Structures are given as structure tokens and as C-alpha cells.
Amino acid sequence: MAKSDKEPGAAGPPVIRKAKPPQTRTGLVRQARKINRALAEVYPYAHPELDFENPFELLVATVLSAQTTDLRVNQTTPALFAKYPTPEDLAAANPEEVEELIRPTGFFRAKTKSIMGLARALRDEHGGEVPGRLEDLVKLPGVGRKTANVVLGNAFGVPGITVDTHFGRLVRRWKWTDEEDPEKVEALICDIFPKSDWTMLSHRIIFHGRRICHARKPACGACPIAALCPSYGEGEIDPEKAKKLLKYEKGGFPGQRLKPPPDYPGMAAPPMGAV
Numbered sequence: 001m002a003k004s005d006k007e008p009g010a011a012g013p014p015v016i017r018k019a020k021p022p023q024t025r026t027g028l029v030r031q032a033r034k035i036n037r038a039l040a041e042v043y044p045y046a047h048p049e050l051d052f053e054n055p056f057e058l059l060v061a062t063v064l065s066a067q068t069t070d071l072r073v074n075q076t077t078p079a080l081f082a083k084y085p086t087p088e089d090l091a092a093a094n095p096e097e098v099e100e101l102i103r104p105t106g107f108f109r110a111k112t113k114s115i116m117g118l119a120r121a122l123r124d125e126h127g128g129e130v131p132g133r134l135e136d137l138v139k140l141p142g143v144g145r146k147t148a149n150v151v152l153g154n155a156f157g158v159p160g161i162t163v164d165t166h167f168g169r170l171v172r173r174w175k176w177t178d179e180e181d182p183e184k185v186e187a188l189i190c191d192i193f194p195k196s197d198w199t200m201l202s203h204r205i206i207f208h209g210r211r212i213c214h215a216r217k218p219a220c221g222a223c224p225i226a227a228l229c230p231s232y233g234e235g236e237i238d239p240e241k242a243k244k245l246l247k248y249e250k251g252g253f254p255g256q257r258l259k260p261p262p263d264y265p266g267m268a269a270p271p272m273g274a275v
């Protein structure tokens, strides 16, 4: 178990010692749950960062979020949903008009095809409603397990683990698994945590990956869970330099949402800029 303490007589920031990777299954479960509890304290306001008012909006916004930021999607979707509020409306849209509306999210031609295909499938096969079951969601065009779990967890309250790029990278850094295949990662992590933790665990890990434990330069020296991490030192450990790598909240309050619902945990969060 890692320690974070000051060396006797030493000035300056605490000395962090890298945590040992868990050696046993029990050790792994204990370490993983400890990290989850620590992240819950750091990000009490973790939440999905896409704005949505119903499952259809979340589904479309999630598809649009590929290769761009949630903030960019949140700036784009109000005009899209104002013009096409239902799957029927979007299915019958002029594709060129949809392309223009979603252009800022990048890959707008492919994304137009995806969301219009989705809208048609919802209209023709599901009576214009987003289905609330994983097996139905993953049959929709362009919807994989990751998107399906985002929609289930956040629009239907069905617990799900969302293995996106941040989630996969961080659980490998913490040595919970060395698996690269998102489906296998999902199954392994589901085994470590009770179902009731799945959705919030996903949000916390994604928050941490976006803000501190970046892909190329993790800000280890400014990481609040450094003492628990077997990969401490993979990134910048100098606290001052690490602080400069932090990506703070950029858009809404306190994440990237521009229209958080009033009962959202984020509404009781520290002001923007605080992690």
C-alpha cells in the first residue's frame, strides 16, 4: 500500500510512494473500492456531461460526441433538437440541413448518416421510442455497448459500466486489468463492484481521465489519488508543473453541461475551476 507523507525534516510537498499493484483478488477488490471512494470525494458532482432532456436526445448526443468534446456537442444540440425534437422529425429531415447543424462536431456527414439511420430505426421498429434494454439498443445502427450503457445508466436508471477511452486507460494504470478489449474490461469491472456503483463509478473515472489522468501526460504530481496508484510517476510528478497540465471545467457548471437539470449533484458543487 502506498504512502503519502513528508520525509522527516524535508520541506516542500509530500513525498508520494508508488502503490504496489494488487497481488490477490481480495487485494484488487480492496484497492479498486478504495480508489472509487477517493474519487467520490474528489468528484462528488461527477455526472454525464452531455445535455439531454429525454433518452432520444441522449442517444443522439452520445453518437455526436465521438471525436469531439461534450461541450462542443452541448453547444450544437439545442438547434438540432429545436428543429427535430422527435425520431420521426429527424428521420424525415433533409440530410444537408442536418449536416449543417451538426457540422461543428466534426465528421458531420458520417454522423448525419448515423443519427438519421438511428431515428429511422426508432420510428420504424420501436414506435418512435428509445428502447430501454441493452439487447435492443445495441441492435440500433451505430450503437455499441458503450453508447447503450450511457443511455441505460443515465436516461433509464439501469446501472451500466461505460468503457470509453478514459475508463480503459485508467483501469489499466491502476492494474485492475491489462485487458484492452472494452467488452472484457466491462465484464471484469462489473465483477469487482456492486451493480449500484456501476454508473457513478463510470462518471468518476471519466471525470478523472478528462481532468487529471490524461492519456499522454497524466498530472501525477497534482493527482489526489496518487498515493493509491501503482502507476504514479508515469506522468509529471513535479507539483507545480503537474498543476499546469490540469484541464479544468470549461463550459457549464461544473462540467461541460450548459443546461444541467436543477436536481443534479453538480448544482451543489464547488465553483468552476475547482477540481
Ligand code: SF4
Residues within 6 Å of the ligand: 173, 212, 213, 214, 218, 219, 220, 221, 223, 224, 225, 226, 229, 230, 231, 232, 233, 234, 235
Ligand atoms: S494521474 Fe498519475 S497518479 Fe494519478 S491516477 Fe493517473 S497515473 Fe495514477
